[in-house]
Amino acid sequence: xxxxxxxxxxxxxxxxxxxxxxxxxxxxxxxxxxxxxxxxxxxxxxxxxxxxxxxxxxxxxxxxxxxxxxxxxxxxxxxxxxxxxxxxxxxxxxxxxxxxxxxxxxxxxxxxxxxxxxxxxxxxxxxxxxxxxxxxxxxxxxxxxxxxxxxxxxxxxxxxxxxxxxxxxxxxxxxxxxxxxxxxxxxxxxxxxxxxxxxxxxxxxxxxxxxxxxxxxxxxxxxxxxxxxxxxxxxxxxxxxxxxxxxxxxxxxxxxxxxxx
Ligand code: KIV
Numbered sequence: 001x002x003x004x005x006x007x008x009x010x011x012x013x014x015x016x017x018x019x020x021x022x023x024x025x026x027x028x029x030x031x032x033x034x035x036x037x038x039x040x041x042x043x044x045x046x047x048x049x050x051x052x053x054x055x056x057x058x059x060x061x062x063x064x065x066x067x068x069x070x071x072x073x074x075x076x077x078x079x080x081x082x083x084x085x086x087x088x089x090x091x092x093x094x095x096x097x098x099x100x101x102x103x104x105x106x107x108x109x110x111x112x113x114x115x116x117x118x119x120x121x122x123x124x125x126x127x128x129x130x131x132x133x134x135x136x137x138x139x140x141x142x143x144x145x146x147x148x149x150x151x152x153x154x155x156x157x158x159x160x161x162x163x164x165x166x167x168x169x170x171x172x173x174x175x176x177x178x179x180x181x182x183x184x185x186x187x188x189x190x191x192x193x194x195x196x197x198x199x200x201x202x203x204x205x206x207x208x209x210x211x212x213x214x215x216x217x218x219x220x221x222x223x224x225x226x227x228x229x230x231x232x233x234x235x236x237x238x239x240x241x242x243x244x245x246x247x248x249x250x251x252x253x254x255x256x257x258x259x260x261x
Contacts, residue, residue, distance in 0.1 A: 002077065003174055006037070010207045019039070021073070022069065036077065038073055039078075040069050042057050042081040054140055055084045058086070059086045062081060062083050078106050088116075107130065108132055110134055112141070113141070121133075131168075136177075151181050165178075175196035175198060181202050183205060186199055186202040216232070218230040219234050
């Protein structure tokens with residue numbers, strides 16, 4: 001999968017399936033699936049490291065996760081997330097962070113917000129790196145939002161998001177994640193814009209959807225937004241498997257003769 005194929009999918013109205021992934025073993029399975037794009041999201045902070053927000057993860061950790069995923073999914077378009085503050089320093093430091101992610105083999109970077117990032121986005125694009133934006137509910141600004149809330153409900157807020165998407169497109173971003181915004185708004189944006197729109201909690205008019213892998217697989221979670229659809233009950237499946245193993249160990253059913261030397 002490459003950027004031209006993704007653009008073609010938008011043009012032809014073929015929906016793009018994107019999933020987050022943070023580890024090599026899962027990437028190997030994803031590589032055999034019909035998922036088109038992988039996001040190594042900074043949600044890794046919460047999903048993989050047990051943090052309560054995405055803020056604590058750093059660029060070295062994001063690069064480590066991205067490298068593992070790229071190696072496991074060589075056929076997929078992999079987008080690496082720029083973590084909190086990694087792109088809000090000097091241009092040199094920001095570009096060093098981009099370089100660290102791209103040298104893992106990622107195909108693009110994603111960064112949250114556009115206001116204040118205009119020069120940087122232009123510079124990244126001019127450096128040959130595809131940029132995916134992220135608007136609406138941007139989790140790195142959770143302290144400013146005061147919680148995980150739907151964005152763009154009022155007319156003024158909707159116009160702001162429309163303008164931000166246009167600005168991202170003008171700056172050369174190839175795609176944008178729209179998170180937790182009304183479906184009617186994303187429909188207007190998707191129909192009127194060349195940029196690829198990927199929704200999460202944004203209705204089904206976007207060019208594609210993204211979900212956190214552990215949410216769609218049904219891993220345990222303290223917070224389950226209404227936009228999550230669980231395609232598997234991993235929590236139960238894992239518990240059953242662990243309990244079956246523990247039972248076999250305790251009853252000396254494992255290992256048996258064939259599993260012994
Ligand atoms: O980090 C992440 O998982 C994301 C998605 C929720 C879009 O940014």
